[in-house]
Amino acid sequence: MQLSINPASGDELARLEDHDPAFVEAALTHAVAAQKAWRQVAIEDRVELLRRIARVLRADLSRHAELISLEVGKPIAEAEGEVEKCAMNCDFYAEHAAAYLADETIASSASESLLSYEPLGVVLAIMPWNYPLWQFFRFAAPALAAGNGTILKHANNVPQCAMLIQDILDKAECPDGLAKVLLLQPGEVAALIADDRIAAVTLTGSTHVGTIVASQAGKALKKQVLELGGSDPFIVLADADIATAAAMAVKARYTNVGQSCVNAKRFIVDDSVADAFVAAFKHNVEALVIGDPKDRATQIGPMARANLRDELDRQVKDTLGQGATLVTGGAPLDRPGFYYAPTIIDHVTEEMTAAREETFGPVAAIIRVKDENEAVRIANDTEFGLGASIWTADAAKARTLAKRVDAGAVFINGIVASDPRLPFGGIKRSGYGRELGIIGMREFTNIKTVWIGPAQG
Incomplete structure (x- = not known):
C-alpha cells in the first residue's frame, strides 16, 4: 500500500495498492520485448516520441502542476516550472539526439575505426519525490531516444505523481511496455536489480540509499548512474x-x-x-x-x-x-x-x-x-x-x-542548476556518472569500437 499525503495539511489524499508479482513479471517481460523492437527503430522516428511527450506535458500543464503541488507541497509556480522544464528537456533531446549518437570515425594510415553508441536495454529508474516529474524525464528523454526501455520505481510518498507519469507516457503513445511504472516497496527493489532483464540502474536519492543500490548493482555487474546527496x-x-x-x-x-x-x-x-x-x-x-x-x-x-x-x-x-x-x-x-x-x-x-x-x-x-x-x-x-x-x-x-x-x-556568479546542454552529477559521496548533455545521453549506451582493417583480395 502506498499513501499519498497532503504536506500542507497532513491529510490523506489517496491509497494506491502495490503491484503484485504477476504484474511485475509481465512488465519486465513486455519491457524486454518492447525494447528489442524499439532499438531497431530509426532514431529520427524515436525522437518523435519525445516530441509527443513534450506536447502532452504542455497540453495539461496546469493539472500536472497541481498534482505535484498537492502531493509534494511545492509552490504552484515552481511546480509549473518543473513541468515546463520536462517538456523543454524532451524538445532538446529530440533536436540533438541524432547528432549525439552518430557514429564517430577515427582514421589512421593503416585502418579506420568507428565508435558506435548502442542501447544497453531496459534501465531501472529509482526516482525521488522532490522533483517527481523532472527527475524521471531528465533521465528518460535521452535514454528512450538512445533506444533503451525503462522501468520506473518512484518514491512511495508520490504514488499519484508516479501514475501521472504513466498516464503521460500512454497519452504520448509510447510503445506498449517500453516504459512502465511499478508501485513497489523499497524491499522489492533488490530483486529487480538482480533480474537479468534489467540492464542498468539509475538512482537519484540519498547517499544512504545510493550505497545500497550501488552494492546491489555492483554485485550484479550492472552499470549505474547515481545522483546522491549534497552540501x-x-x-x-x-x-x-x-x-x-x-x-x-x-x-x-x-x-x-x-x-x-x-x-x-x-x-x-x-x-x-x-x-x-x-x-x-x-x-x-x-x-x-x-x-x-x-x-x-x-x-x-x-x-x-x-x-x-x-x-x-x-x-x-x-x-x-x-x-x-x-x-x-x-x-x-x-x-x-x-x-x-x-x-x-x-x-x-x-x-x-x-x-x-x-x-x-x-x-x-x-x-x-x-x-x-x-x-x-x-x-x-x-x-x-x-x-x-x-x-x-x-x-x-x-x-x-x-x-x-x-x-x-x-x-x-550564478546559482547551481541543471541544464539539458550541460552534464550534471557529482563526485565523492554525491555519486558518479552524469545525466544531461552529450555525456549524459551516452551513459546508457554501449560505446562500441568497430575496427576496420585494409580491404582483402
Missing part, C-alpha cells in the same frame, strides 16, 4: 556584489523549500563582508511569503513529510547547541501541515552538525572565513561533491578557484 557551498568573496549575492542566496537555498540536492546549504563568506551579507540575506529571507502551495503568492510551502521536518529541526537544535547563533527562524511553524520556518544560522564552524550533514530543508548555515584559500578548504571539507557557486567581481580569479573546488559543477 553545496555558496562562496562569497570579499569583492562580491553583496546585494546580488544575498538576493540570489535566497533562491539558491529556499527553492523547493530547500529540498533539493543542489540547493546551496553552506554559505562560506569572507569575514570582511559577512555582517553585510547576513543582514541582507536575513532581510530577504524574512520577506518570503509562507503559505498554501496552491496560492500563487506562496514562496515557501510545507516540507514533504513530517519526518523530514523533524530531522531538520534536530539538526538546527544540534547546531545551535554546539555554539552557532540563530539569525531567523529555527523552528517548525505552528500551523497544520509540515511547515518549517525559513532559517539562517550564523557562526557555524566545520565540526558543527549543519556543516557536516546534509540539511534537506529551508536552513542556511553561515560559515565565516578569513580569505579565499580558507573558503576553498572549507568548501572541500565535506563528504559531498555535487555543486558549488562562487561570487566575486574577479572572473579570472573565480576560474582559478573553480578548478580547486571538489564538485561536479561550479557556477560563477
Whole structure:
C-alpha cells in the first residue's frame, strides 16, 4: 500500500495498492520485448516520441502542476516550472539526439575505426519525490531516444505523481511496455536489480540509499548512474556584489523549500563582508511569503513529510547547541501541515552538525572565513561533491578557484542548476556518472569500437 499525503495539511489524499508479482513479471517481460523492437527503430522516428511527450506535458500543464503541488507541497509556480522544464528537456533531446549518437570515425594510415553508441536495454529508474516529474524525464528523454526501455520505481510518498507519469507516457503513445511504472516497496527493489532483464540502474536519492543500490548493482555487474546527496557551498568573496549575492542566496537555498540536492546549504563568506551579507540575506529571507502551495503568492510551502521536518529541526537544535547563533527562524511553524520556518544560522564552524550533514530543508548555515584559500578548504571539507557557486567581481580569479573546488559543477556568479546542454552529477559521496548533455545521453549506451582493417583480395 502506498499513501499519498497532503504536506500542507497532513491529510490523506489517496491509497494506491502495490503491484503484485504477476504484474511485475509481465512488465519486465513486455519491457524486454518492447525494447528489442524499439532499438531497431530509426532514431529520427524515436525522437518523435519525445516530441509527443513534450506536447502532452504542455497540453495539461496546469493539472500536472497541481498534482505535484498537492502531493509534494511545492509552490504552484515552481511546480509549473518543473513541468515546463520536462517538456523543454524532451524538445532538446529530440533536436540533438541524432547528432549525439552518430557514429564517430577515427582514421589512421593503416585502418579506420568507428565508435558506435548502442542501447544497453531496459534501465531501472529509482526516482525521488522532490522533483517527481523532472527527475524521471531528465533521465528518460535521452535514454528512450538512445533506444533503451525503462522501468520506473518512484518514491512511495508520490504514488499519484508516479501514475501521472504513466498516464503521460500512454497519452504520448509510447510503445506498449517500453516504459512502465511499478508501485513497489523499497524491499522489492533488490530483486529487480538482480533480474537479468534489467540492464542498468539509475538512482537519484540519498547517499544512504545510493550505497545500497550501488552494492546491489555492483554485485550484479550492472552499470549505474547515481545522483546522491549534497552540501553545496555558496562562496562569497570579499569583492562580491553583496546585494546580488544575498538576493540570489535566497533562491539558491529556499527553492523547493530547500529540498533539493543542489540547493546551496553552506554559505562560506569572507569575514570582511559577512555582517553585510547576513543582514541582507536575513532581510530577504524574512520577506518570503509562507503559505498554501496552491496560492500563487506562496514562496515557501510545507516540507514533504513530517519526518523530514523533524530531522531538520534536530539538526538546527544540534547546531545551535554546539555554539552557532540563530539569525531567523529555527523552528517548525505552528500551523497544520509540515511547515518549517525559513532559517539562517550564523557562526557555524566545520565540526558543527549543519556543516557536516546534509540539511534537506529551508536552513542556511553561515560559515565565516578569513580569505579565499580558507573558503576553498572549507568548501572541500565535506563528504559531498555535487555543486558549488562562487561570487566575486574577479572572473579570472573565480576560474582559478573553480578548478580547486571538489564538485561536479561550479557556477560563477550564478546559482547551481541543471541544464539539458550541460552534464550534471557529482563526485565523492554525491555519486558518479552524469545525466544531461552529450555525456549524459551516452551513459546508457554501449560505446562500441568497430575496427576496420585494409580491404582483402
